[in-house]
Amino acid sequence: MNDQFPVSTLRLALVVAGLVLALIAGFGIGRLNPHPSSVAGTATTAGTDHAHAAGTPAHEHAEGAMEVGGLAVTAAGHTLVPLDGTFTAGRADEFRFQIQEAGQRPVTRFAIVHDKPMHLIVVRRDLTGYQHLHPTMAADGTWSVPLTLPEPGSWRAYADFATVTPDGVQTPVTLGVDLVVPGAYTPRELPPATRTATVDRFTVDFQGDPRIGVYAPLAFRVRVGDSTPTLERYLGAYGHLVVLREGDLGYLHVHPEPELAGQAMMFRLTMPGPGRYRFYLDFQVAGEVYTAEYTVTMP
Template sequence: MPDRATVRLALVVGGLVLAVLLGFGLGRINGGGPASAMGGSDSALADHTHAPGAGAHSHGTGQAEAAEAGGLAVSRDGYTLAPRSGDFTAGQAGELRFQIRDGQRRAVTRFAVVHDKPMHLIVVRRDLTGYQHLHPTMAADGTWSVPLTLPEPGIWRAYADFTALADDGRQTATTLGVDLVAPGRYVPRALPAPTATATVDGFTVGYQGTFDPGLTTPLSFRVSAADGTVPPLEHYLGAYGHLVVLREGDLGYLHVHPEPELVDGAIQFWLTTPGPGRYRLYLDFATGGEVRTAEFTVTVP
């Protein structure tokens, strides 16, 4: 028979093991397990709702990460964007093919579905013209492909915005960027002057909001038809709009979180600007079965 000291030690060790297991189980329940792979629902990491009327705020320790611009490098967060094609002729239809590789140079094939898609590809020329928002398809070997036309000569930036799923279920949301070249005479265009309204296909879009570097602030967009009425907006990518924000100069890509429903009839987002400068906003919205893009220039003091 074991003595009392041995029995007491065994009970203490057993209690610690049980506590650890219970804590892990509760964490899985409250924090969620791995996000669904391709074809599943949106990742919980993409949710970013706030109570109506919430103003500018900080997210504490995660604020630095939220404010940091992405898309500045081909490798980040343990993943690399590896183009498999990249020859383009201005104005001619082409195809972009690429893989996302992990730290062992293996092609990643498991991605969480965020904003209704496992991969968002943003393409824009370095003078911030020619914006395109595309959704590639992935082959079994992890190669993504999408038809792509670069309408004018110049250097173009392609951003792959995705959330990768590791073998152990960990999620990594990141944005990688790579330059594409369409040879020819490149005459960059000046960035349009800042304005709070834009017109596209007869629709007028206006925004309201402030830009405070380092703080997360609400940004609301309202759409009106040519006759002044409010058109019925349709869901697009899991919300009533999708917003891309790029910084002039280095073309830093900012992460923006949409509200899933309209807020007082407006399309609302939460944006964190990393610092002063000029930024270009691209709002995708859907009405009448068609997706349109309203563009804005803003200056952050």
């Protein structure tokens, strides 16, 4: 024996020191990336950035494929239960539904994500007729919203939300269900791929190259002739980008960076795989919301 520590003891000390440093670093990272949360009745506020399901806290993204939502009526222990699903073309009806958990119990605690506890996206299966709606909830957990489906066909409704447990744990979920409008239905072909959209008096261009499995920057700029209108925050952000995949109607809801960059809305998006997609960009000018639409093809 000598007066020096045995090699095994020295190794153990180094491992313990490394674990302590890792815990300290992890605590520091968590402090640098807070996500404010406050319960008020049935709702909580959550920070949101980039591409994710509604309710996902602020976070860093790793490289990898983005998982689409809205493919199932049941996910993460929650079920979308429509109380009516057949509509008359062109007639204003009320769409009523519940989000139920085990035992068919209606959920009544939801997070407020981008100013609303529920985002309802409705589109026909040929990706026409896009609507972004915000239902209201009754005390028994029944959601309702006026809904007009202008043409016959099969439509898809996406309930995009996050539930909240009594101890504040949030579960972001996107569920999808089909709605039916009886009548003769001729699907429309998707418009050709383009980087420019015209809506009302606005021309909206986007720059950047979407990539599969890699987060790529996309910049959307709104113009009126040679001038740039003043963009306003809509639902807490300068823009909202919904991405739907042709065929299975896989769903993404993407939020931009908190501030404009040179008067452009900046998004970071990873595409989930090859195929044709429809982009729907909601933005607000002078208190009115507009939607620019694009077809994007991923080889």
